[in-house]
Amino acid sequence: MKNIGKISCILLVFALMACDTDKLLSLKDDFKIAVTPDAVGDKKELHIVNALNSETTVNDVKLTIEGEYASEIFTSDGLSALKLDEGRIVIGLRHGITATEEDPIVVLAKISAEGYLDKTVEIVFDGTEVESLSIPVLEVANLPSTIKVKKESAVLAANKTAETIAVTIASADEEEALASIAIEEGSSFVDQDGAVVSGSDIALNVQSFELGTGAGNEDTGFSAINEIEEISIPGDNVLEPFSVIDINPTVNGKTVNLSEANLASMSVSVPDDGEEYEVYLKTPGNDTPEQITITEAGTGAKTASAARFGFRRYSFSWRWWGRYYIVKRIRSPYCASYPRFNVVNNGPATQYYLSIKNAQGNTVSSKLTTLFSGQTKTLAFDSRLVKNRNYTLNVTANTIDGKKELTAQRISCGQQSTVDVSVPNAKTENFDIEFSITCSKATVTLNNTVIYFKKATGKNFLPFGVVKNGVLGKTPKLEDNTEYVFSFVYQQKRQTNPIKGSKVRDIIDSYDVNEICAKIEDEM
């Protein structure tokens, strides 16, 4: 019996010695903490593009953010200085600031670049993890015929104009003067508070938009109508802009108004089509436009064979700087809400141009947007439709193999339908490369980062996919023997050398891991 007890003890010891704790003990070395080096959430990948030519890079872009949350906007690598690289930058809300669809955060982005018209756009942060935004800017030297910029300068004598300053804007067909603006000799100027302004020179800056044709650019998302903010007045009538004249008089570079004692004059031309035309002034900071009293000042017959109508002129006095809308009053109400659609993409990441066109085929509103694979997005257009009028929603996909017209469907008021914009028969593959790099301080994983691509012979980068939690997922299928270039933005635009489709899975290996780690660890 004693021996049985001894043998039992020894067997038990051997059994317990079979416990192998190697895996547990090596856990401390094998366990990797994955850090996503994003200082911001709700990322916006901004691409400032030439409005009429997507292949032209816009360089030296200056971007400033204004608004209550301006100080909470940083680049994805945590910098407050917003430096763009070839017109590209990724910005977002500082980590810890949360926006939602119900409670979005809106800021104004002011964009300027040498040789381009300044532009201000709203950027809405609503909790979307990452969004690719294309912002078209107009090149001054290459404006579309429907947009014109003019400036006339003169010296002031005793703070008054020594001579009449006049600017005339021709219509797109050059057949008549779209607008003629004049500041009379002896005019004086006041600031926003009404105090008389002193200065040595006066400049009359005028920008005009002629909206009848409604042309757009499917590559950049530019549409003249998108440059104009919609105006409305109480009641059930719609004000449809025919043209918009931006007037900005400056004395020694500062914006001024004319004094009450000496009003300036403007005459505008509209089609002689039997419609009611009116003029409204909208000044920044005022939601309600002010109607301007106008006087009919003559008519003219059509001279161009392509013109449908002759024209009528109206004249009026003005003194305030701002935006003058020459509108057609339509005695029908707007739809109660702005057009909204749920667009769904079950194919690979694709850039889409969506436009709403009226019965005449003119674009009344448009959007350029990117949907990633499996993404559903609610798109709200900025212009309301007129009740009982016919409109169509047109969708074009910009793919690496060219444009594909997807759908043109009739739409109506209050409609919020779901539109499937998946490109039919698009070939896809699952790109299971892990975008993680193991550095000495941590394992760094890319997250919410858009990868762009183009054929080596192509001009425009298009979305390839978005890296989420280190994985790219479904992407367009690459051709084995075609060379591609890939890019993404982190701190700056990063771009690969041309690489064949069959070799793309080695892409991570082509990067110098130590260099990337050093840069990332410097930031941490």
Added chain:
Amino acid sequence: MKRKILPLLFFAMSLGLMAQEHETTVLQPEAVERVETQSPMKQHAIGVSAGSGLGLSYSYKFNESISLTARYNYLAFEVEDYEQSIDGQDLLFDVDVDFKNIDVLVNYHPFKNAFKIVGGLGYFTDSEFKVSTSFKESIIIGEVEFTPEDIGFISIDSAWEQVSPFVALGFGRAVPNSRIGFSIEAGTYYARSPKVGLDATGIIENTKNQEALLQDSFSELRFIPQFSFKISYSI
């Protein structure tokens, strides 16, 4: 080098038991007889124990070789802000252990002395081992500072199977012959690998991908050791 604390402990115990067994057999038969004739066999006992937890037990003795014990054991403690470096980062760990179990055990005295082999089943109402870890210091990305709260937390939860067999060696009777008795016991539950969950928040959220590694590492923790020192009171 493999660390085998547990087996060494048991090896030491085994040596002790072998020595104890030898000492036990020195008891004079006359003394045993005297005890037996002087008082009837006590069949019930309650006990309190301490060791790997605190316990309460009730035992019933069938005969000199076999007794049955029902036991409730409780082990719960927390450790906060334990500092450790993982993957080059200084981390703070909070550990929360919560083990509660009800055992039904058979005590077998093969030599009709104090030495016993214990076997039975344990039912774990709670068998949780939780670890929460956070960065000790802030990190800065660009101009944006991430406090440890912003960086996020990693939490690991592990739980073992509810019903587990138990085996132990011990010394001392569950129902002592005299009014008060002492016993010691060391053994283990065999609970199979625990189920491990890993969660992470903040900018270290992607650490969740390590769950499979963690599950694999914890797969070795099949045994839940248990030792106790008990005072019993026979009734």
